[in-house]
Amino acid sequence: MLTIKPISNAKEAQHYYANKDNYYLTDKESLKEASGWMGKGAEYLGLEGNIEPEQFLKLLNGELPNGQLLGINKNGERHHRAGTDVTLSAPKSISILALVGEDKRLVEAHNKAVAVTFERIEQLAAEARITFNKETAFEKTRNLVAASFIHTSSRELQPDLHTHLPILNMTRRSDGQWRALSSLSPNEKDLLDNGFRELIYDNQHYLGLTYTSTLAKETKNIGYDIRIKDQYGNFEIEGVSDEIIKEASKRRQDILKDMKQKGFSSAKAAEKSNLDTRKAKEEIDSASLIKKWKDEFSTKNI
DSSP, X not given: OEEEEEEOSGGGGGGGTOGGGOOOHHHHHOTGGGEEEESHHHHHTTOOSXXXXXXXXXXXXXXXXXSOBOSEEETTEEEOXXXXXXXXXXXXXXXXXXXXXXOHHHHHHHHHHXXXXXXXXXXXXXXEEEEETTEEEEEEOOOOOEEEEEEEEOTTOOEEEEEEEEEESOEEOTTSOEEOOOOOOGGGTTOTTOOHHHHHHHTHHHHHHHHHHHHHHHHHXXXXXXXXXXXXXXXXXXXXXXXXXHHTOHXXXXXXXXXXXXXXXXXXXXXXXXXXXXXXXXXXXXXXXXXXXXXXXXXXXX
């Protein structure tokens, strides 16, 4: 599954690092090891290895390593849109077997699917505006700067393998200049092939299918059989029962129950129920969480 969320400013990204806001297994003891830079743009900036919080937050704020500041000046103040968080989430059966069953090959399969999907995003949507002879056009730059954070549990502390890809609002044009990624003004909404975030939203189904199909192929290559759930290509691993998957999907069940009680069914209503049913984030160390999972699923032959 692929979801998209705008990051309007750098402060909104603090949860990637702030312990009080973290509810992910990997964030507790090994966040840096579970993070890394992605994209041709990151290579141009010399970014590699694990992600350091200070550097990451500066880049989200439009501060480049060379001292250049991206953004628009309004009334003497610089305004810069930080970026876009694309999240890729594995099917529940993958999460269970990878994290509870500790099959690291499935984690690598997920990572491969994430990489393939990100490459499609980079080729499809990376672009910036460029002006020549007083004419402004869009240039397909095909380079992005993205951070990758692998997370392994949900707010309810259920096994939930997913990767956040905060894509920073910057790209390098062919003239070597760094600019913010393009976006469309209200009177440009008829431009179907332009606007970075617009292209991501317009192709959300295609990009999600890219992730799912790549993951399904890699899962079968490992030796697992899969069962297709719907016309969108969503799947689960054969042998992991619906009962077990439901047990690992408590968050989803809470949202559906809240929507049913209110008599709602729309995607916007789901977002409202998601907020209304959120629980306080618990603190737990990795060893205790793994033991909790194994205890919960020990009677279900995982």
